[in-house]
Amino acid sequence: MKKTLILPSLLTTLLMTACASTPSNETATQSEAPTVETDQASQQTEADNWKQVGTGAAVSHIHGAGFWQEDARPVIATHTGLMEFREDGWYELMSNRHDYMGFELVEDGFYASGHPEQQSAFKNPLGVVRGTERGETLEVRSLEGEADFHHMSAGYTSESLYVYLEEPTSELQSGFYRSLDKGEAFEPMKMDGTARYGIAGLLADANEPLRVYVYGPDGMLVSDDGGDTFDSLIADEPILLAATDGTTLAYVREAAAYELVLRQTGNETILSLPNLEADVVPIELAVEEGRLLLATSDNSVYLFEEGSWSTLLHAGVAK
Incomplete structure (x- = not known):
């Protein structure tokens, strides 16, 4: 049976729609893209490759959050x-x-999808890319x-990928897929046990x-066979976001207030x-060894460590 992604209208607007602006990349799409693209000045220092953002600069469209592996930034x-x-x-x-x-961090890099910048040699859309350095x-x-892939989750050490494909490709229909070979090939998830649940x-x-969770307005389900069959893990809790570092399962639920x-x-x-x-909704969550990173729909970013929250970015404006 074909499964349909069912979402509350607010979550549909925030989480399942494409960016309002898609970079134009017709020339790049028609050309053959290389497998790897690197910064031309590969010998530059970190300070050269990373530029400080000025106070008051605007930041928009946050589609992933986490902590770097080396220094936990x-x-x-x-x-x-x-x-x-x-x-x-x-x-x-x-x-x-x-x-x-x-965007999803793994042990020595990250996975992502999306759209290439203008003048890039990558084709539009990106498909699945793996980032390092x-x-x-x-x-x-x-x-x-x-x-x-707007919805892609990667196992931090396993690098298994679980995705929801919104628009069909030349070979894949819309639906839920897994990749157990680090994004090279995808196979459909049967999703048995999810028919009555919004995801x-x-x-x-x-x-x-082979373990994957799905969550939504009815709670959380878990599968230990790669998404073919699911059992209930958390019932009757409307869950907006979830993250795990292997020892802690963190999730945002909607009660009288978000918790x-x-x-x-x-x-x-x-x-x-x-x-x-x-009118602000949590949209991204990461957890690592007791630290938490939260992004919200107004492009704010908050860090939780040592028992309290601090604001790293307020309403998309750099401090």
């Missing part, structure tokens, strides 16, 4: 590439400034010029390649979120 994927937060403010990577979608090198894994998102387990729940073996902790405006 917060990083976000935006409409114009990657940004990382340092002690003295935000920095942006001056190469590979693509409109990343489905903090985003300075990108390798096309598959579906370049065919697929733009707002997918979450790959950090370590177990952040941290689940570990035999333990559950509830945290209040930062004060949000009435």
Whole structure:
């Protein structure tokens, strides 16, 4: 049976629609793209490759968030590439400034989809790309010029990919897919046990390649066979976002106010979120060893560490 992604209207607007502006890339689409694209000045220092963002600069279209592997700096994927937060403010990577979608960090890099920057040799859309060297090198894994995955989750150590394909490609119909070979090929997920549930998102387990979660207005389901069959894990809780680092399952639920729940073996902790405006919705969440990174629909970014929240980006304006 064909499965349909069912979402509350608000989540549909925020999470399942494409960027309002898609980069024009007709010339690049018609040409043959290389497998790997790197910054031309490969010998530049970090300070040369990353430029500090000026106070008051606007940041928009956050489509991914996490912590870099080497130094645990917060990083976000935006409409114009990657940004990382340092002690003295935000920095942006001056190469590979693509409109990343489905951005997901893994043990030594990241996976992403989306649209290439203008004048890029990559075809539009990007398909599945794998980034290394903090985003300075990108390798096309598959579906370049065919697929733009807004919903992609990658296992941090396993690198299993779980995706929802909105628009069909030349070989794949719309629906849920998994890749167990790091994005080179995709096979459909049967999704048995999900027919009565609305699905707002997918979450790959950090370590177990065949474990995947789906969540939405009815709670959370879990599969241990790659998404073919699902069982209930959390019932009757409207879940907007979820993330895991292998030891902690973190999710945002909608109660009287948004709450952040941290689940570990035999333990559950509830945290209040930062004060949000009435129409602002959490859209990105990352967890790593007790630290949390949260992005919201007004392009704000918040960091939780040592028991409290701090604001890294307020309403899309760099501090």
